[in-house]
Amino acid sequence: MRAFAALYQRLDRSTSLLEKRAALVDYFRVAPIGDAVWALWLLTGGKVGGAKARIASSAELREWVAQESGLADWLVEASYEQVGDLAETLALLLDDPAAVAVDMGLGQWIQQRLLPAANAPPEQRRAVIVDAWRQLPRRERFVFNKLLTGALRVGVSQGLVQQALAELTGLNVSLIAQRMLSFSSPTVGFMQALLAGGPQPGDSALPYPFFLASALEGEPDSLGAIDDWLLEWKWDGIRVQLIRRGSDMVLWSRGEERMDGRFPEIEADLARLGQDAVIDGELLAWRGDEEKPLPFTALQTRIQRRRPGPKVLAQTPVRVMAYDLLELDGRDLRELELQQRRRLLAELLSRHDSPLLQLSPQIHVQDWHTAAQLRDEARQCGVEGFMLKRRQSPYRHGRKRGDWWKWKVDPLTVDAVMIYAQSGHGRRSTLYTDYTFGLWDGDKLVPVAKAYSGLSDKEILELDRWIRAHTTERFGPVRAVEPLQVFELGFEAVNLSARHKSGVAVRFPRILRWRRDKAANEADMLENLRVVAQ
Structure with a gap:
């Protein structure tokens, strides 16, 4: 110790x-x-x-x-x-x-x-x-x-630990990261296999570390000529790698979880692929010949079932929109340019010819202005905006800025009232930084979202003092507060949901600004949010 x-x-x-x-x-x-x-x-x-x-x-x-x-x-x-x-x-x-x-x-x-x-x-x-x-x-x-x-937070990311182990052993950091995707229990055997120099049993079922895009905060014309970039829809599903290596048919989520059995139709389709491959793509709930995918909430009914029955399979069919090919017949393709990897992927999927595994379409536009106009229509297409990928980029691991960007549509917004607060974690454990917000349903405030990001340090300190002075009840670590403070919240999408008291579920809520100019009775009505969700 x-x-x-x-x-x-x-x-x-x-x-x-x-x-x-x-x-x-x-x-x-x-x-x-x-x-x-x-x-x-x-x-x-x-x-x-x-x-x-x-x-x-x-x-x-x-x-x-x-x-x-x-x-x-x-x-x-x-x-x-x-x-x-x-x-x-x-x-x-x-x-x-x-x-x-x-x-x-x-x-x-x-x-x-x-x-x-x-x-x-x-x-x-x-x-x-x-x-x-x-x-x-x-x-x-x-x-x-x-x-x-269980609060061991010392400013160390998983990537930093992987870099340290790579420096210590001389192994490539991507191999360390790849093997750590199967780190499900702390055993001596795992540690020995992790640091071993040669191939290890189980390596064939492991995905590659995912390459993550950064959010584009400025205008896209700062990236240079649009011809240098490949534009694709940003799908709202589960990021997956499909792995076919010999007898292994495996689906891995970006959350480093094997999804064996949850999507048996995709596993069966992968077995019919005809070639060993590792494919990066997005798993979506999608019915037959419909023009756009179902909302993410539909996909959640599949995620929660490890062995879905015939009724669930029929109610919520799925498909994968593939956008990258990382390995083909045992050859690591990640150092090839994206445009080369995509060409090989298109050829592979053309031979396969399956509705369950399709090539994510490339969006062809002449300039960034036209792209921006098309992006504004993204929600009507059931997507979140664009992915911008440099045509010459290799497939990296982690969030490396410069080659892949996500250019999302502007968030949906509501003005909501803060009704509960809870202290944060780690270095924020002494401050109230996690908030619950409600909208008016008649004369009652109904919780619709929790958020903890978007305020400056100065605003957090000011709000913390206000919360302590205006607490009305305590429920363990949670404080109920006087419903006076209004905040503008942003979120990516809203769907009807029977699992929530409000009847709606919002995706990725965050605080956009503190509406000091608004009284609580001027906040939005829940019914308006339900209309957006329909």
């Missing part, structure tokens, strides 16, 4: 990505493999035991630290509210041990102490945690508490 705590502190204190990467390299170079794989798991967003392992709730931790420290419950609560981070609060409220115990590695603490106690009776879990508090000095106790609260 001592080495991992030192790594955590080094990462937390640095704002330099180069320094953070150096710290990661130093740690992984000497860490025992059992510690290294758990460190990798935690640094890339994993939690001890996952969602099913109950080790300690926030309330239990506050209760146990009050008992162990001899402090009153109200003082623990006041300390927590002042500090804002539960792990840090727990570490500060206890004295350091008189004598430092023999150091145990990160893997030992998790596998020999925490996991065996998971889901045990409260007294058994309490004994394990309090024993650890009594053994560990403050710095290590703080990191131990982070394992319990």
